[in-house]
Amino acid sequence: MSNLDDSIGKILLELQKDDPDTFNKLMKKAQEENPELFEDDTDEENKSIDEYNREIDEYNEKIDKDN
Numbered sequence: 001m002s003n004l005d006d007s008i009g010k011i012l013l014e015l016q017k018d019d020p021d022t023f024n025k026l027m028k029k030a031q032e033e034n035p036e037l038f039e040d041d042t043d044e045e046n047k048s049i050d051e052y053n054r055e056i057d058e059y060n061e062k063i064d065k066d067n
Contacts, residue, residue: 003025
């Protein structure tokens with residue numbers, strides 16, 4: 001399945017470059033038909049990134065206080 005995913009990804013990248021209007025229509029239709037594919041992963045990834053950034057900020061504040 002990974003090879004199929006890679007192939008589809010490459011095709012979508014080429015479509016995005018060659019025909020951005022069709023790409024946008026295709027992605028909009030995919031999002032309407034399968035919104036869970038576009039929401040869950042992004043939300044979880046964003047939560048992880050926010051948590052990591054918060055930890056970095058806390059670490060930087062600690063370093064600033066120690067100096």
